[in-house]
Amino acid sequence: MARPLPSRKPAHSQSHREHSREKTHAPAPVRAPELxxxxxxxxxxxxxxxxxxxxxxESLSFNDLKRVLKTTDGNLSVHARKLEEAQxxxxxxxxxxxxxxTQYRLTxxxxxxxxxxxxxxxxxxxxTRAQ
Numbered sequence: 001m002a003r004p005l006p007s008r009k010p011a012h013s014q015s016h017r018e019h020s021r022e023k024t025h026a027p028a029p030v031r032a033p034e035l036x037x038x039x040x041x042x043x044x045x046x047x048x049x050x051x052x053x054x055x056x057x058e059s060l061s062f063n064d065l066k067r068v069l070k071t072t073d074g075n076l077s078v079h080a081r082k083l084e085e086a087q088x089x090x091x092x093x094x095x096x097x098x099x100x101x102t103q104y105r106l107t108x109x110x111x112x113x114x115x116x117x118x119x120x121x122x123x124x125x126x127x128t129r130a131q
Contacts, residue, residue, distance in 0.1 A: 046079040054106035062102040
């Protein structure tokens with residue numbers, strides 16, 4: 001025959017309840033540092049890769065960018081078009097013999113946008129490390 005278990009004290013003893021009543025204010029909210037707004041157009045991985053690669057090269061072909069970024073034709077086309085519409089890059093299409101070629105260059109506006117983006121990221125890093 002099983003013996004009954006000894007009774008236990010409730011988890012919330014009277015001293016715990018009294019301590020809870022003493023707390024009359026909530027802790028002060030933690031204030032996050034003001035972070036600069038990042039250029040959403042450049043912040044996306046493939047587009048950042050495109051402008052970064054073009055910043056260190058006078059120009060790159062479509063195939064060069066595709067190889068460097070390890071992406072597909074369609075993905076590169078979509079992202080390059082967005083950068084071109086923003087006038088961050090220029091695109092020249094031509095034929096070498098009978099083979100169509102596409103060449104990209106970073107524009108002055110694209111170079112300024114990248115420099116500003118990098119400054120903003122450096123600010124994010126400094127603020128994050130200061131915490």
